Amino acid sequence: MQTVLTAFGRLARAELHAKLANRTEFLLIGLGVFATSLATAATLYLLAGQQGSIAGWNRYDLIFLQGFMLLAYSLQSGMFNAQFMLSRWLRDGSYLRTYLRPVHPLLQLALERFHPQGFLVMAFGLGYCVLAVWAGGTAQPWWFWPAFALLWLLAAVTFTAINLMAAASAFWFGEAWPTQSLVGRVTDMARYPLDMLPWLPRQCFMWLPLGALGYWPGRALLHGTPLLPVLGYMLLACAVSVWGAHRLWHAGMRHYEGAGG
Numbered sequence: 128m129q130t131v132l133t134a135f136g137r138l139a140r141a142e143l144h145a146k147l148a149n150r151t152e153f154l155l156i157g158l159g160v161f162a163t164s165l166a167t168a169a170t171l172y173l174l175a176g177q178q179g180s181i182a183g184w185n186r187y188d189l190i191f192l193q194g195f196m197l198l199a200y201s202l203q204s205g206m207f208n209a210q211f212m213l214s215r216w217l218r219d220g221s222y223l224r225t226y227l228r229p230v231h232p233l234l235q236l237a238l239e240r241f242h243p244q245g246f247l248v249m250a251f252g253l254g255y256c257v258l259a260v261w262a263g264g265t266a267q268p269w270w271f272w273p274a275f276a277l278l279w280l281l282a283a284v285t286f287t288a289i290n291l292m293a294a295a296s297a298f299w300f301g302e303a304w305p306t307q308s309l310v311g312r313v314t315d316m317a318r319y320p321l322d323m324l325p326w327l328p329r330q331c332f333m334w335l336p337l338g339a340l341g342y343w344p345g346r347a348l349l350h351g352t353p354l355l356p357v358l359g360y361m362l363l364a365c366a367v368s369v370w371g372a373h374r375l376w377h378a379g380m381r382h383y384e385g386a387g388g
Contacts, residue, residue, distance in 0.1 A: 160247050164255070167193055167318065182322035187263040188349050189320070192341045194255025195282065196318040197248050199340050202283035203290055205245020206237045210294040214302045217383065225380070232376050233291065263349075274354055278344040281361040285339045288368035289314060291376070298379030317341040336364035 179185055184192070203210075213236075216222035225232050256275070260267065293310040297303035317340035321329050332338065339361050346352040 160244065160251060164193065164197055164251050182320050183350075184320040184322070184345075185263070187259040188345065191256055191259035191263075191349060192320065192345050193318050194252045194257075194259060195279070195341045195344055196315075197252030197255065198279050199252075199282040199286040199317070201245050201249035201252060203245075203287040204248045205242055207233075207287055207291065208242040208245075209236050210291060210303075211307070213294050214297040214304065217297055217301065222383070232380060233372065236291075265349075270354070271348060274358075275344075275348060277358070278347065278361060281358075281365045282340050282344060285336065285361075285365045285368045286314065288365075288372040291372040292368075295372070295375045295379045298383050313337065314340060320345075336360075336368065339364035 181189065213222070225235055260271075290307065290310060293307045294303045296306040300306070313335070314337060316332060317337045321332050321338060321342045324332065333342065343352070343357045343360055347354045347357040
C-alpha cells in the first residue's frame with residue numbers, strides 16, 4: 128500500500144505541474160465548476176420561495192446539500208477520473224496491460240490519471256457548506272465538524288463506488304457512457320431533499336443508496352437526527368457499494384478475458 132501511495136503522490140504532483148503549466152486551461156476549469164455549482168445553488172435558493180423552505184429544508188440547508196454533494200464528487204473527480212477512458216481502452220486493447228500487473232484493477236485505475244479539478248470541486252463544496260452553516264445562524268455542537276468530515280469521507284467513497292460500477296458496464300456493453308449518464312442523473316438527485324418526493328420514490332432513492340450522498344448526512348448535521356444510526360447506515364452503504372464495485376469489476380474482467388479481449 129505504501130508503494131501505491133508513493134506512486135500516486137508522484138502522479139498527482141506530475142499532473143498538477145502539467146495542468147498549472149497551462150494556467151488558462153486550469154482557470155477555465157475552475158470557472159466552469161464555480162459557474163455550474165453557483166447556478167444550481169442559486170436555483171435551490173430561489174425555489175424555496177416566499178416560505179423560505181422546501182419540505183422542511185430552509186434555503187441554507189439546500190445550499191449545504193449542494194456543497195456536500197460536491198464534496199462527495201471530489202474524490203472521483205480527482206482520483207478516479209480515468210474511469211471515463213475505460214471504454215476506449217477496451218476497444219483498442221490497451222486494457223490488457225491490467226492483467227499483467229499484480230495490483231487490484233481499481234488501484235490501477237487511480238494510478239492511471241489524476242485531475243487537479245478534484246481540488247477545485249472540494250474547495251467549492253466546502254465553501255458552500257461553511258457558508259450555509261454560518262449564514263444559517265444556528266449554533267453547532269462540538270462534534271459537528273468531526274462528524275461532518277467522517278460523513279464526507281463515507282459519502283465520497285460511496286459515490287465513487289457507485290460510479291465505478293456504472294463504468295464497469297463497458298465490459299459487457301462495450302460503451303459505458305449510456306450507463307454512466309443514467310447513473311449520473313440519478314445520483315444528481317442527492318443534492319435535493321428527498322422529503323419532497325412521494326413515499327415510494329423516496330424509499331427507493333434512500334436505499335439505492337442515494338440517501339448516503341447528502342440526505343442522511345444533512346439530517347444528522349442540520350435536523351437533529353441521531354448521529355449513530357446515520358453513521359451505521361452510511362457505513363453499511365459504503366461497504367455494500369465498495370463490495371459491489373469490487374465484485375463487478377472482477378466479473379467484468381473475467382468476461383472480457385473470456386470474450387477474447
